[in-house]
Amino acid sequence: MTAVEVGRNWEDKIEVGQRYAVQPAVPSAPSRYRERYHNNGRGIRKIAIGYTLPGLFAEYVIIDPEVVGTSCLVPVPDNGLPHFACALSEPISCVVAAQQHTMHVVKQSPDTPRQAHLGLLPGGTTLVLGAGPMGLWHIEIAMTYEPQTIIVSEPNEARRETARRFFANRAREAGIDLVLTTPDELEYVIEDVTSGRGVDDCIVALGIREIQEKSFDYLGRGGVTNLFGGVKADDCMIQVDARRVHYDSISMVGSSGSDPSDIAEALAMISAGKIQPGNYVAAVGGLDAARDLIEAVRAQEMEGKGVIYPHLSRDLQRVDAWSAEQEQELIGT
Numbered sequence: 001m002t003a004v005e006v007g008r009n010w011e012d013k014i015e016v017g018q019r020y021a022v023q024p025a026v027p028s029a030p031s032r033y034r035e036r037y038h039n040n041g042r043g044i045r046k047i048a049i050g051y052t053l054p055g056l057f058a059e060y061v062i063i064d065p066e067v068v069g070t071s072c073l074v075p076v077p078d079n080g081l082p083h084f085a086c087a088l089s090e091p092i093s094c095v096v097a098a099q100q101h102t103m104h105v106v107k108q109s110p111d112t113p114r115q116a117h118l119g120l121l122p123g124g125t126t127l128v129l130g131a132g133p134m135g136l137w138h139i140e141i142a143m144t145y146e147p148q149t150i151i152v153s154e155p156n157e158a159r160r161e162t163a164r165r166f167f168a169n170r171a172r173e174a175g176i177d178l179v180l181t182t183p184d185e186l187e188y189v190i191e192d193v194t195s196g197r198g199v200d201d202c203i204v205a206l207g208i209r210e211i212q213e214k215s216f217d218y219l220g221r222g223g224v225t226n227l228f229g230g231v232k233a234d235d236c237m238i239q240v241d242a243r244r245v246h247y248d249s250i251s252m253v254g255s256s257g258s259d260p261s262d263i264a265e266a267l268a269m270i271s272a273g274k275i276q277p278g279n280y281v282a283a284v285g286g287l288d289a290a291r292d293l294i295e296a297v298r299a300q301e302m303e304g305k306g307v308i309y310p311h312l313s314r315d316l317q318r319v320d321a322w323s324a325e326q327e328q329e330l331i332g333t
């Protein structure tokens with residue numbers, strides 16, 4: 001969004017003409033319109049733009065004080081960043097946050113003290129289960145931790161192919177072995193790639209309880225599984241081998257959503273070329289295409305993200321990828 005007018009209480013914080021990426025998950029109790037919330041908002045600690053706060057599909061929106069007060073308008077650091085990249089910083093930021101929830105206890109040698117390492121293990125083996133849109137971002141951001149190997153397990157051949165197309169060259173250039181496989185072959189591949197040790201990091205980028213449970217089996221000593229996908233409330237209990245936690249120090253982490261700092265980090269990564277958000281765009285349109293986009297998502301016709309430009313009037317257009325130049329052309333027409 002671009003600020004067009006600022007209330008007098010926020011003039012020192014918001015600048016007219018400045019572009020902001022929006023963190024829609026606002027870490028605040030509701031201060032106004034409490035009647036819109038369950039139990040008059042008692043106990044609620046997070047509110048959202050486009051749900052209970054104004055926003056989402058509108059050309060002009062009023063930004064509420066909770067949003068500004070919690071720094072959920074994140075200044076766009078680089079004027080060259082296209083609007084779509086700023087919008088996609090939100091889902092990307094969830095992946096940034098999730099990988100930073102992983103923690104390894106490391107030791108340089110037996111006689112040096114233990115240290116905490118935040119994030120995936122550099123030089124280790126990272127396994128990503130599921131190569132949907134979120135799994136693809138996990139692969140891309142996992143590369144920034146410089147693991148030795150990234151194994152990706154995905155049953156859908158077209159999605160494995162997308163992962164290969166996006167990342168095979170970049171992984172090779174970064175000195176990372178990218179291994180794409182299917183759930184049927186996975187155990188054999190892990191055995192082979194890690195010489196039987198198991199992986200250091202496993203990211204479960206899907207919401208299936210049985211696979212969350214299975215993910216522990218893939219871990220080597222000190223390995224961490226990251227339960228990124230959400231499972232259904234009535235099917236959410238998993239069993240963990242307590243002997244492996246005890247003898248092999250395996251552990252589990254999870255997170256949901258992100259903070260404004262994660263949006264800022266995602267924007268910085270996009271700006272530095274570490275994430276290429278245009279790869280993930282499958283449709284674009286103006287405000288009047290919003291309904292068609294929602295219907296296409298609901299019908300599962302979209303292999304990627306849709307971007308709505310709320311200040312334009314355009315039909316929904318399917319694209320293979322999207323770029324700053326294409327965006328400029330669309331806005332200019």
Ligand SMILES: NC(=O)c1ccc[n+]([C@@H]2O[C@H](COP(=O)([O-])OP(=O)(O)OC[C@H]3O[C@@H](n4cnc5c(N)ncnc54)[C@H](O)[C@@H]3O)[C@@H](O)[C@H]2O)c1
Pocket residue numbers: 094095098129130131132133134135153154155156159183205206207211228229230255256257258
């Ligand atoms: N934690 C967060 O902050 C956060 C944020 C956004 C999304 N999510 C979650 O991320 C998950 C993934 O999102 P998505 O949009 O990529 O979903 P998706 O359904 O498009 O992708 C899941 C992929 O997993 C694959 N799969 C199915 N069975 C498998 C198996 N046995 N082994 C390996 N892969 C298998 C599917 O073929 C599919 O490609 C969802 O559960 C979503 O709720 C979490």
